[in-house]
Amino acid sequence: MEEVETFTSRIGLNYVISNFVSTFYTVSILLIWISLTYLILKKVYAYFVPSNWNPKGKHVYITGGSQGLGKSLAIQLAKLGADITIVARKIEVLRLASDEIKAARISEKQKVNYVVGDVSSNESAINALKEATRLVGRCPEYVFTIAGSSIPGYLLNLDVKQYETQMKLNYLGTVYTIKEASRLMLEANVKGKLITCSSLAALVGFIGYSAYSPSKHAVRGFSEILRQEMLLYDIDVHCLFPGSILTEGFNEENKIKPKITLELEGTDGMTPEAVARESIKGLSKGETFIVCEPLGEIFLACGLGFLPCNNLFTHAICIGLSWIVCPALRLYSDFKVKQERNQNLKQKDKLKKN
Ligand SMILES: NC(=O)C1=CN([C@@H]2O[C@H](COP(=O)(O)OP(=O)(O)OC[C@H]3O[C@@H](n4cnc5c(N)ncnc54)[C@H](OP(=O)(O)O)[C@@H]3O)[C@@H](O)[C@H]2O)C=CC1
Numbered sequence: 001m002e003e004v005e006t007f008t009s010r011i012g013l014n015y016v017i018s019n020f021v022s023t024f025y026t027v028s029i030l031l032i033w034i035s036l037t038y039l040i041l042k043k044v045y046a047y048f049v050p051s052n053w054n055p056k057g058k059h060v061y062i063t064g065g066s067q068g069l070g071k072s073l074a075i076q077l078a079k080l081g082a083d084i085t086i087v088a089r090k091i092e093v094l095r096l097a098s099d100e101i102k103a104a105r106i107s108e109k110q111k112v113n114y115v116v117g118d119v120s121s122n123e124s125a126i127n128a129l130k131e132a133t134r135l136v137g138r139c140p141e142y143v144f145t146i147a148g149s150s151i152p153g154y155l156l157n158l159d160v161k162q163y164e165t166q167m168k169l170n171y172l173g174t175v176y177t178i179k180e181a182s183r184l185m186l187e188a189n190v191k192g193k194l195i196t197c198s199s200l201a202a203l204v205g206f207i208g209y210s211a212y213s214p215s216k217h218a219v220r221g222f223s224e225i226l227r228q229e230m231l232l233y234d235i236d237v238h239c240l241f242p243g244s245i246l247t248e249g250f251n252e253e254n255k256i257k258p259k260i261t262l263e264l265e266g267t268d269g270m271t272p273e274a275v276a277r278e279s280i281k282g283l284s285k286g287e288t289f290i291v292c293e294p295l296g297e298i299f300l301a302c303g304l305g306f307l308p309c310n311n312l313f314t315h316a317i318c319i320g321l322s323w324i325v326c327p328a329l330r331l332y333s334d335f336k337v338k339q340e341r342n343q344n345l346k347q348k349d350k351l352k353k354n
């Protein structure tokens with residue numbers, strides 16, 4: 001009797017195992033088949049519907065174009081044949097940058113101009129766009145809002161004014177320019193592009209960025225909604241998410257960065273030229289949210305909400321990787337913070353004893 005029972009339960013187990021194996025194979029083959037079909041359809045689509053990215057002859061307007069990422073974008077877009085207008089506050093730096101941009105042109109006919117303006121003021125942002133339109137003779141067709149800055153520090157050490165400054169430049173500065181630029185585009189019936197600049201620090205938050213990250217989160221949220229609203233007028237919206245970029249701005253923020261923030265982020269990063277190149281690549285592929293490095297792909301994969309992903313394969317792989325990478329980074333950064341806390345406690349104890 002016992003033997004019969006083990007025999008039947010074994011058959012039952014075998015049945016379950018073989019059923020599981022065949023279901024696994026069926027699902028895998030189905031997934032491979034769906035992926036291949038997707039890839040082929042994507043290629044066919046790209047063949048018949050060419051990308052509408054062609055900066056040649058376009059009026060490209062770049063806030064923060066006098067140095068760092070903004071300047072690199074300006075130079076690379078000038079190499080692609082665009083007319084360029086850059087905006088910033090310091091006239092001397094603008095002048096030097098515009099010489100560099102002029103040198104990168106492929107034709108003498110390309111117009112390169114600079115406008116002095118503070119984009120964190122609505123009035124100044126509107127005037128800068130008006131001036132750019134006057135100088136080139138038509139409104140900008142591709143608008144990049146790159147001007148931004150970062151004030152790292154702990155909540156208890158930062159002044160509330162610094163929270164306001166960050167929001168005013170990084171977020172409101174973006175809104176002022178984008179609002180006026182899209183109004184001008186509509187008026188002139190231009191089907192242009194709006195490109196905003198967020199940061200990887202808007203996809204993951206870590207110690208020391210409580211003033212900066214939220215302002216870049218706001219840019220992300222704004223761009224996400226803008227993408228859908230601008231479908232009404234055939235204007236494309238893109239948002240850049242760079243990691244650390246080796247720029248003047250980065251050097252400045254590193255001087256005041258808390259020790260752990262500095263340690264977690266590191267002092268290394270991509271060159272502005274490389275970030276500009278990757279951004280232009282993303283734009284030419286029509287990506288909505290653009291990241292420039294593998295770690296960015298992982299952070300973006302789990303932060304997309306219902307936005308379209310750039311590549312189904314990379315997305316799937318990165319979602320998988322994020323299960324390991326994200327908790328590991330959180331545990332590691334929490335560990336670093338707790339280590340610092342314990343050190344601070346020890347120091348306090350020592351002081352008390354003395
Ligand atoms: N560097 C990094 O690690 C990262 C940077 N980013 C973002 O990328 C963008 C570019 O950064 P980066 O190249 O490092 O910046 P930089 O500080 O090197 O350059 C900033 C540019 O913006 C201009 N600018 C600053 N404030 C204003 C203002 N109020 N009105 C008009 N122009 C202004 C500056 O000129 P001027 O001072 O003369 O006005 C300059 O041209 C920023 O939005 C930044 O937040 C994102 C991720 C990482």
Ligand SMILES: CCCCCCCCCCCCCCCC(=O)[C@@H](N)CO
Pocket residue numbers: 149150199200201204205206242243244245249250253264265329330333
């Ligand atoms: C909970 C997870 C913690 C993990 C910490 C380590 C992750 C390293 C990736 C750092 C990416 C941030 C780059 C953005 C920098 C930036 O925008 C400023 N430099 C502004 O100029």
